[in-house]
Every structure is written in C-alpha cells, then in structure tokens.
Amino acid sequence: MSPPSPPPGKRRTDPERRQRIIDVTLEVVAQHGVAGATHRRIAAAADVPLGSMTYHFAGMDELLALAFTQLAQKASAEFRAGLDRVETREEAIAAVVDIIAGDVWAQPATLLLSYELYAFAARNPDLQAVMRGWMAASRQALGRWFDPLTARALDALVEGIGIHNSIDREPLDRAAIEEIVRRVAT
Amino acid sequence: MSPPSPPPGKRRTDPERRQRIIDVTLEVVAQHGVAGATHRRIAAAADVPLGSMTYHFAGMDELLALAFTQLAQKASAEFRAGLDRVETREEAIAAVVDIIAGDVWAQPATLLLSYELYAFAARNPDLQAVMRGWMAASRQALGRWFDPLTARALDALVEGIGIHNSIDREPLDRAAIEEIVRRVAT
Amino acid sequence: MSPPSPPPGKRRTDPERRQRIIDVTLEVVAQHGVAGATHRRIAAAADVPLGSMTYHFAGMDELLALAFTQLAQKASAEFRAGLDRVETREEAIAAVVDIIAGDVWAQPATLLLSYELYAFAARNPDLQAVMRGWMAASRQALGRWFDPLTARALDALVEGIGIHNSIDREPLDRAAIEEIVRRVAT
Amino acid sequence: MSPPSPPPGKRRTDPERRQRIIDVTLEVVAQHGVAGATHRRIAAAADVPLGSMTYHFAGMDELLALAFTQLAQKASAEFRAGLDRVETREEAIAAVVDIIAGDVWAQPATLLLSYELYAFAARNPDLQAVMRGWMAASRQALGRWFDPLTARALDALVEGIGIHNSIDREPLDRAAIEEIVRRVAT
DNA sequence: GATGAATGAGGGTTCATTCAT
C-alpha cells in the first residue's frame, strides 16, 4: 500500500504550497498575533491566492492547529537533539543551560509564538494533546540523565527562566543559569 | 423588599460601570481569547450598550491594556500578600509552595489569562512596563528571605511549574513542589 | 416694549457664546466641508461644551443655515460697501474690478465656503431666499451705475471669474479683468 | 419573452456593476450632497450589496473622485461637442449662448453637482487637476474662434450666468444672454 | 439655564467564506 498521496493526474506546483502557507502562518502570528492572523494577510505574505486558503484548509482554526503543532514538534525535536548527543551527566547539565540561554528560545519571535501557542492550546483539545506530547518527550530526554522529579523541575525551569528572561531588561547570564540548574539537579 | 431599582434598560447612573466593563473584559478574554474579545461581546456580557465601549475607552487596545494591567497588579498583590505575612524562612518556603500549588494560579482561567497577557504585552510597551513592575515586586517580596539569584530562580519556578501543571494530566503535588523549592532555596 | 431678549435673571457669559459658535461653524466648514462639520468638532473649535450645541441650536441644519445666512449677508454688505462709496461710473467700474481681483473672494477659504453655501442652499429653501436677496442687493448696488442687463452680466462675471481664478494656476490680472469688465459695461 | 435573467439577489456576473455604482453615486450626491453620500445609501440605490462598495473602491473618497472626474469629463466633452461642429464665428457665438441657456447646465441636478464638485475639488488635489484640464479644454475649444482673453471671459461667463440663472426666479432669456456674449466677444 | 454622561443608530471597513469558472 502506498501512503495516502493526492490522486495522480494534474499536480502542478502544489506540494510546497501547502507547507509554505503553514510556515508563513507562524510568521504572521509572530508578527500580528492570533488575533491578527487573517486569511488575507497570510495569503499575501505567502504570495498565494486568497482562494487557496480555504481550499487547502478547512478554516483558520485548522490552519493554526497545524502550524502550532509543527511548531511544537520542531521545538521538541530541537530540545531532544540538544540532549541526545551528550554522553555524560555533566554534558547534560551543560545542554540544559544551553537550551535556556541559547538562541532558540531567546529569540523574541519564538517566545511570542509560545505564548500564542499556550493560549491557543488552552482552547483546543488537539493542541493540548500535542503539548502533552511535547512535555512528555522533553521529560523523556531529560530522563536519560535525571530522575523523574528532577526532569520535571528542569523542564519547568526552562519554561520559567525563558519567559522571565524575555521580559527582564537584564536577563540571567549563563553562569547564573548554571548555578540554578545545578541546585535543582542535586 | 429590595430598594426600588431603576427600570432595566433605562439606568443612567451606574458608577461602577467602567470597572465592571474592565472586569468583564478579562472574563471574555479568558473565554474567547484576545482574538475573540470584541466590543460587542464584552458589552453583551457586561449588559451595557455598545456605545459605552468607546465612550469609556479609547479603543479595544486601551481596554485590554487596562484589564491586563489590573490583572497583573492583582496577581502581584496576591503574591506579595502570601509572602508578607510570614515570619520565618521556613514559612516563606511554605508560602512559595502555596503559591505554586495554590488556588490562584491553579485556576485554568487565570493561567489562560496569563498566556494572553504575555502575548499581548509582547506587542504593547505599556504592558511590558507593567510586567517588569510585577516581576520586580515579586522578587522584592522574595528578597526578604532569599538572596537575589534565588529569588529570581524561585520566581521562574513559580511561572514554569504553574504552566506545566496546567498542561499536565498529573500535576505535581505539594510534596514534590516543596522538594524542588528546597533544592533551589539552597 | 423691549426687544425680545432672554429673560433677565441669571445671564452669565452667554451673549457672545451663541455668535461665536456660528462664526466657528464657518471656519470648520471651510476646513472640513459641510460633510465634516459635526457638533463635536465645532464645539471643540469653539471651546464650548458639547451640550451647548443642541441647547442653542435645534440641529446642524439650523446652525448651518444661520452660519451661511450670516456669510451671505456679510459678503453682500462688503459688495455694496465697495460700490456705495463711488461717485462716478469710472469709479464704479474700478470697484467691480477691485471686487473680482480683491482680497475678499481671492481667499481660498471664502471661495470654498461659497461652494459649500451654494450646495447647501440648493437643498434649503430658506437659504435660497437669502441668496436671492444677496443677488438682488448686488444688482441694486450695480444698478446705480449700470442698466439692469449690464448689472446682471457684471454680477455673473464676478461669480465666474472669481471661481475660475481660484482654480487657474495663472489667474487673470487686474488689467485683463478691467478689459473684460469694460466690454460688458459697454 | 425576455431572455432568462438570473434570479435577483444571486447574480454573480455583473460587468457594468462598477460603472453603475459610479453613476449612481452622482445621483445620490445630487440628491443628498457629498455629506449624505454614504456607502449604504449608494449601495441601496444601485441595488448592490454593501460589501461591493469597498470591494470595488478603496473608500468613499476614491469613489467620489472617480464620479466627479467622470462628471467633469462628460461636461467637458459636451462643451466641446457644442463648439466643434460649428463652422463660423457667428455659429460659435450661438453655440456659447446655447451652452449657457441650454439643457445641460440648466438642469438643477447638474448645477448642484457642480457646486459639490467645486467644494470637493478644493480639498482634493487630483480633482483640481481634473478641473484645470476641464478649463483648459473649454478654452481650447473656444480658442478656435476667439482670442485667449475672450475665451477665458466667455468661459467665466458660462459659469457665472449658469449659476445665477439657477438661483434667479427669472433667468436671463436667450436674447439677453446673446447680447452679453456679443459684448464680451468684441 | 446649562451641561456632562450616556446611548443607539448608522458610519466605513474587514473578514471568512462561497461559487462560477
């Protein structure tokens, strides 16, 4: 059995189109918020005809759900990638510090998207499942080096320090972050 | 017998009106998100004519800013209230655990509002100032019992565990939270 | 019998108020057009409470009618003043040239008001009477020196050249105007 | 039998729609003034959904500008048409008298529109260019038979007598108009 | 007499969505 692919026949420049719309959706949300993410704006940003929006996606909700899901999965993958390549507990601690202080979550756009994601997920059961999966994956990755409670604590720390650093005018530096991480990791 | 109340639909004196609109705004945001917080919806929920919206507030942005500011200030006040009445460091630790595990942030609506608040604040300089004030107040309250770095770490922990507990199907219990708090608080 | 004055008792800073509103109305119309002449804008420009608007005048239509009537009467008076002081036919011709080339109608604001006035008068019988009175007065003033047909022709010329000069990038100079006036005045 | 027309309220193909809206706009302006020309009123008069207004035109200003531009161009074309078909100077004079006394500008609606046009143009640079073009075309048409100064004077006369005749209870008759035109045309 | 608070009607505009092509 072949995977469920679009029926063969007259496929044009399609395949990337759908994905590009999803990617652009996140950009638009980052810039204008969920409230400002309209079909028109996304279509314009993706350089796609307006009709494509409702043709490819049932509605904004579905599109947002898809976009946020991909965001969560990508973030989760990056999180695990950072931890999977380490060999010792010391390196694992360093990896956690990297994640908190690193470029990924330090980017204002990414953090902004996470706020929008949380708010959206709170009203969307599908996204809640995605987020629980994300959390579970993070804890599993941490679980290689830390006991379950510590893993959860570290995961929460990543979240909390990330948010506060984005608001704070003087974010915590690497040394301070490491100090805290070490306290939590016994 | 209750005092003679003005016939509904024709009351001209309603001093708390303005404040009620602000309160209702938060309820509507909690229920429908910032994206779904429209003048009409809020007016209906507050049982107020539509014209009152732009009469009392320059626009949705101002109204949201006011509502979120009050939310932040109320949350900040509750945070400090929990810490200001303690007399020992042990009690302070218990208070932090209370805050994390307690009713305030455990309410889904409150957490949801905080996501919306973060997203909104990221695009609104006034709210950023409010949030920095909130963070500063929290750290000051914690500063009575903990050194600055620990205070920041605990504050981040409150944030992170709160968020994760709201997503998690099996939130951390008091004992687990206390264990983590004690690790951070040396 | 005394003239119909407001009943004595508690008169404050009233008398000029009403007239000032009328004057300011013309300024607002000149700046924003009849379409943009709102109670609020006029009240703000006249530094008068909004409630004064509907207190002193039955509605915008009445206020506009009053304002335009005063404008017409003032313009008419100036027109006659220019002609009444002349002693010879030659001076009368010079006066007509003065009116056309002069400062009064050359001011963009004044001409703009006349357009608005014409448009308004076309839909307001009272103003039509005012304008007919204005025309009659002009012709009467001209009638001292010119036969009826010539008077009407000169009056039309004042109108037509005035308008065209306001549109034209190179308005007719005094000499050209005088040449035309002399042709019409036999 | 008439051809099968689409059921009302559900027609999707209406190529002249845009132009009809422009035409109807002038009718609405003639009836209610620029101040009373609203999207809703025009849409109703043109039997067109409200959404069509801002779909076809960027805003009321653009719509008014288009409508007035077409009015000016049509008036200009008629003016020239009257003069272009004459063969002698005598006929040219007769043509000018026709224009002044004729049906075009004698219609109250047309004159009313010209007032609104002048007022609108005074606040709209694009329309000023249109009006200057109109004036230039008129003078060029007159220029075939009259020297430049006379051409301008006759043009102004058309304007002035037209306006005054519309206000006057006893408009000038053809003979009187001809007498004045002849004076101006040397 | 005079006014500031309040309102509901109506303003322009944006939007997701539909549908003929």
Added chain:
DNA sequence: GATGAATGAACCCTCATTCAT
C-alpha cells in the same frame, strides 16, 4: 484542481441627540 470575484455578517468607531442633574 484551483482561483478570483463577490457577499453579508460582523467589526470598531463616531455621531446627533437625550436627560438627569
């Protein structure tokens, strides 16, 4: 399959006007 034209619901906001004071 894909799209551009079109729509009507809903948006935020301004307005003249009312009314208790």
